[in-house]
Amino acid sequence: GENVEQHPSTLSVQEGDSAVIKCTYSDSASNYFPWYKQELGKGPQLIIDIRSNVGEKKDQRIAVTLNKTAKHFSLHITETQPEDSAVYFCAARVNYGQNFVFGPGTRLSVLP
Amino acid sequence: GAGVSQSPSNKVTEKGKDVELRCDPISGHTALYWYRQSLGQGLEFLIYFQGNSAPDKSGLPSDRFSAERTGGSVSTLTIQRTQQEDSAVYLCASTKSPATDTQYFGPGTRLTVL
Numbered sequence: 001g002e003n004v005e006q007h008p009s010t011l012s013v014q015e016g017d018s019a020v021i022k023c024t025y026s027d028s029a030s031n032y033f034p035w036y037k038q039e040l041g042k043g044p045q046l047i048i049d050i051r052s053n054v055g056e057k058k059d060q061r062i063a064v065t066l067n068k069t070a071k072h073f074s075l076h077i078t079e080t081q082p083e084d085s086a087v088y089f090c091a092a093r094v095n096y097g098q099n100f101v102f103g104p105g106t107r108l109s110v111l112p
Numbered sequence: 113g114a115g116v117s118q119s120p121s122n123k124v125t126e127k128g129k130d131v132e133l134r135c136d137p138i139s140g141h142t143a144l145y146w147y148r149q150s151l152g153q154g155l156e157f158l159i160y161f162q163g164n165s166a167p168d169k170s171g172l173p174s175d176r177f178s179a180e181r182t183g184g185s186v187s188t189l190t191i192q193r194t195q196q197e198d199s200a201v202y203l204c205a206s207t208k209s210p211a212t213d214t215q216y217f218g219p220g221t222r223l224t225v226l
Binding site for chain 1: 116145147152153154155156157160168170171203205213214215216217218219220
């Protein structure tokens with residue numbers, strides 16, 4: 001079955017700097033890769049996603065890149081702000097109607 | 113309601129007791145997922161419901177865990193004879209249909225087994 005690894009487990013950056021979180025997956029058939037942000041005491045919230053037919057997607061300060069050959073995808077946050085501090089999860093899914101496999105999460109701290 | 117709701121928000125129980133956790137998905141969403149999140153860990157898939165199809169139970173860790181979804185809407189996750197290792201946050205998510213991807217998560221139920 002699918003296995004998703006995520007690095008780093010914790011990340012601290014200064015406000016205004018960029019943050020990068022990387023994930024690798026094992027099942028080459030996976031075709032959908034969402035990223036979720038989880039704030040303390042809340043459920044995860046989708047922030048950006050990418051499909052296997054696209055190499056990069058950007059939404060304001062957030063971008064995701066996908067390398068299908070290497071089976072890894074990354075989240076990029078630019079101009080970080082204190083409110084970006086949270087736990088970020090990547091996930092992978094093979095087909096519609098199938099379950100998602102999540103990475104273990106990255107705790108991001110943005111220092112003012 | 114506007115989002116996925118779960119109840120209770122917190123549940124403390126004694127080892128060996130049964131517990132029921134409830135999830136109300138977004139109205140009209142046909143797919144519903146249950147996940148378990150242990151302290152500081154990622155999300156572990158438990159079970160997936162889609163419409164009237166047989167649920168995907170492949171993630172349930174033992175036969176003490178079961179779930180049902182009545183009328184294609186509300187879902188209940190039941191844990192029988194709870195153990196301390198069952199302590200975790202149980203998250204529910206729904207999607208509009210199997211052809212859409214965005215999962216909307218509830219706030220979770222924090223279960224503590226003493």
